[in-house]
Amino acid sequence: MSKLAYQYVVLRCVPRVDREEFVNVGVVVYCQATDYLDVAWHVDRERLRAFDPRLDLDQVCEALEFVEGVCAGDERGGAAAQAPLTQRFGFLKAPRSTVIQPGPVHGGVTTDPARQLQHLVEKLVS
Known part of the structure; x- marks a missing residue:
């Protein structure tokens, strides 16, 4: 099995941007070698209500469903979903001042990007 380079960003819910507090709610993984781009997410409603x-x-879940659409290349992702995978990942990792924000880009190697995504979600979100 060959090792494949991948990049990922953790998606953060920032209920109050002025306080700079956040809760990790998802992970986007991109592996150029296999044309893989996907997101997995989980919203802990009680935990987020404690913040605000x-x-x-x-609305938080709708924003994460938009990210799913961008990754899948379907209508949920609007115009961004029609771009090539590299550009879609670039769009998703770009900083923005909204309730859902991407963290810094990280990288690694894996033999299975889908399994790596599930591992990262379990480790960083759940």
Whole structure:
């Protein structure tokens, strides 16, 4: 089995940008060698409510479903979903000042990008 280079970003929910507090809610993994781009996410509603009871948790989930659409290349991701994978990952990793923000880009090697994604979600989100 050959080792494949991959990159990933952790998606953070930032309920109040002014406080700079966040909760990890997802991970996006990109492996150029296998044309793999996917996201896995989990929203802990109770934990996020503790940060800000006024947070619209349905909006948080909708934003994460948008990320799913961008990764899958379907209509949920709008125009961004039509770009090549490299550009889609670039769009998803770009800093933004919204409730869902990507953390820094990290990299590694794996033999199975999908299994690596599940491992990262278990380790960093769940």
